[in-house]
Amino acid sequence: MKCKLCHEDKPLVKxxxxxxxxxxxxxxSLHRLNELSTDPEVxxxxxxxxxxxxxxxxxxxEQLFSRAEKYFRETLYQELxxxxxxxxxxxxxxxxxxxxxxxxQLSVLWRAAVSDTEFFENVTLPAQxxxxxxxxxxxxxxxxxxxxxxxxxxxxxGEPGVPTMDxxxxxxxxxxxxxxxxxxxxxxxxxxxxxxxxxxSSIAHPELxxxxxxxxxxxxxxxxxMEFFQRLGADINK
Numbered sequence: 001m002k003c004k005l006c007h008e009d010k011p012l013v014k015x016x017x018x019x020x021x022x023x024x025x026x027x028x029s030l031h032r033l034n035e036l037s038t039d040p041e042v043x044x045x046x047x048x049x050x051x052x053x054x055x056x057x058x059x060x061x062e063q064l065f066s067r068a069e070k071y072f073r074e075t076l077y078q079e080l081x082x083x084x085x086x087x088x089x090x091x092x093x094x095x096x097x098x099x100x101x102x103x104x105q106l107s108v109l110w111r112a113a114v115s116d117t118e119f120f121e122n123v124t125l126p127a128q129x130x131x132x133x134x135x136x137x138x139x140x141x142x143x144x145x146x147x148x149x150x151x152x153x154x155x156x157x158g159e160p161g162v163p164t165m166d167x168x169x170x171x172x173x174x175x176x177x178x179x180x181x182x183x184x185x186x187x188x189x190x191x192x193x194x195x196x197x198x199x200x201s202s203i204a205h206p207e208l209x210x211x212x213x214x215x216x217x218x219x220x221x222x223x224x225x226m227e228f229f230q231r232l233g234a235d236i237n238k
Contacts, residue, residue: 010058
């Protein structure tokens with residue numbers, strides 16, 4: 001079968017679109033994921049043994065993404081938990097590896113876009129944008145920060161028992177604002193806002209995207225105070 005990334009005919013492996021370790025906090029004692037849905041046609045709770053996977057990539061391309069995932073896991077994953085109990089309202093990070101972080105960000109967006117699973121059905125890229133991102137990933141040379149940028153927002157629950165949201169994942173949504181398409185992902189303790197643009201002037205908050213010298217500003221929010229999560233809670237409780 002043809003690998004989605006390199007387009008070579010090779011055996012494909014089951015690839016996680018979002019890394020498996022991002023699901024670890026969500027598993028129950030039987031290693032099952034508890035899933036909730038706001039769809040009234042869906043049962044209140046269902047179970048999944050693994051995170052969303054699909055045969056997309058050959059072994060070589062899977063390894064390319066694995067290196068980026070390893071970097072995220074060793075740097076930004078559980079960063080809020082490491083700073084408890086005094087998490088600042090804004091993280092000012094430095095000395096990050098620009099290329100590896102951008103590889104991770106773009107790899108998640110691209111995999112979600114080429115996946116045909118229901119969980120990622122809202123992530124649809126125009127053919128040219130999908131091809132552009134694929135070419136950037138294959139080259140392993142990350143373009144300028146404003147090319148398909150991603151804004152990260154750290155999430156806290158506001159509850160002392162489980163203060164971080166590392167194990168919370170939500171189906172991505174497409175957002176339209178001022179003629180710009182964005183995709184909102186929730187995983188790994190962050191909200192990820194992908195902006196589908198290569199035009200620097202169309203980015204509302206350029207100070208929140210990673211710089212080529214490895215600096216990143218991450219606002220930290222209490223999820224229950226955010227309008228989006230308030231609406232989500234109301235829908236689930238209907």
